[in-house]
Amino acid sequence: MSNDEVMVHSDADVLTAAAAARLITRIVDAQRARGVASIVLTGGGTGIGVLRKVRESPANAAVDWSAVNVFWGDERFLPEGDGERNETQAREALLDHVPVDPRRVHPMAPSDGRFGSDVDAAAEHYAEVLGALAEAGSDRPVPRFDVLMLGVGEEGHTASLFPATPYVRDTEHVVVGVHDCPKPPAERISLTLPAIGSAAEVWLMTGGAGKAEAVSRALGGAHAVDIPAAGARGRERTLWLLDRQAAADSAAVTAPATPEQGITPP
Numbered sequence: 001m002s003n004d005e006v007m008v009h010s011d012a013d014v015l016t017a018a019a020a021a022r023l024i025t026r027i028v029d030a031q032r033a034r035g036v037a038s039i040v041l042t043g044g045g046t047g048i049g050v051l052r053k054v055r056e057s058p059a060n061a062a063v064d065w066s067a068v069n070v071f072w073g074d075e076r077f078l079p080e081g082d083g084e085r086n087e088t089q090a091r092e093a094l095l096d097h098v099p100v101d102p103r104r105v106h107p108m109a110p111s112d113g114r115f116g117s118d119v120d121a122a123a124e125h126y127a128e129v130l131g132a133l134a135e136a137g138s139d140r141p142v143p144r145f146d147v148l149m150l151g152v153g154e155e156g157h158t159a160s161l162f163p164a165t166p167y168v169r170d171t172e173h174v175v176v177g178v179h180d181c182p183k184p185p186a187e188r189i190s191l192t193l194p195a196i197g198s199a200a201e202v203w204l205m206t207g208g209a210g211k212a213e214a215v216s217r218a219l220g221g222a223h224a225v226d227i228p229a230a231g232a233r234g235r236e237r238t239l240w241l242l243d244r245q246a247a248a249d250s251a252a253v254t255a256p257a258t259p260e261q262g263i264t265p266p
């Protein structure tokens with residue numbers, strides 16, 4: 001039985017705005033508690049939409065952007081600056097517009113960087129970057145992630161972990177080089193499910209009718225190998241942020257009686 005929390009918003013615009021407000025608050029709270037916040041970004045329409053809304057929000061001035069560590073959950077292995085890279089899109093949407101400390105921004109390597117076209121070497125290096133920033137005394141080989149955001153694909157992929165691939169089954173690595181990806185580009189870099197599961201909070205954010213079946217199967221208890229999003233769980237909290245269309249097929253999430261409604265499945 002899942003103890004995921006589900007929040008359904010009326011449409012994609014409200015979803016991204018509400019998730020942005022939530023993200024700002026999460027960062028401010030983490031900075032108040034520890035002086036610094038660590039966030040893990042996702043690509044995809046909803047994830048980038050959320051970053052755009054953070055940029056547009058006057059409340060983003062409450063964040064000390066110089067004390068935000070930025071990581072990525074996955075990356076499309078393409079040349080630096082390519083418009084399809086999750087990093088490029090995140091920079092355009094937010095990071096180029098707020099005073100982040102470049103030393104705290106940790107993108108995954110591009111395909112024309114120091115590892116050339118060797119996606120496995122690039123993945124191994126990212127694991128080293130994460131390991132070097134792991135909390136002192138922690139047995140987790142990654143930093144403390146206050147929030148790790150994810151998208152959900154129509155077939156249930158999350159980060160760059162696709163159904164029935166060796167990568168979604170991987171429990172040995174923190175980061176994997178993904179080959180033969182069914183959604184272009186063919187090569188990607190991704191955190192594994194155990195690495196995702198080290199985050200304090202995991203937020204799965206998606207909207208649109210095309211995601212309804214995957215969401216329903218994930219919330220219905222599908223195996224992660226079939227629906228990778230079903231295997232993404234935070235240590236303290238797993239939160240699904242959906243619009244009505246994406247929630248439409250989920251038995252545990254009946255049509256909201258009010259415009260916004262949060263539901264925790266039984």
Ligand SMILES: O=C1O[C@H](COP(=O)(O)O)[C@@H](O)[C@H](O)[C@H]1O
Pocket residue numbers: 042043044045046047074075076086150151152153154158159160183206
């Ligand atoms: O390729 C990717 O797609 C997923 C989902 O994207 P969406 O546009 O369907 O919401 C995203 O989570 C992932 O980071 C990205 O690399």
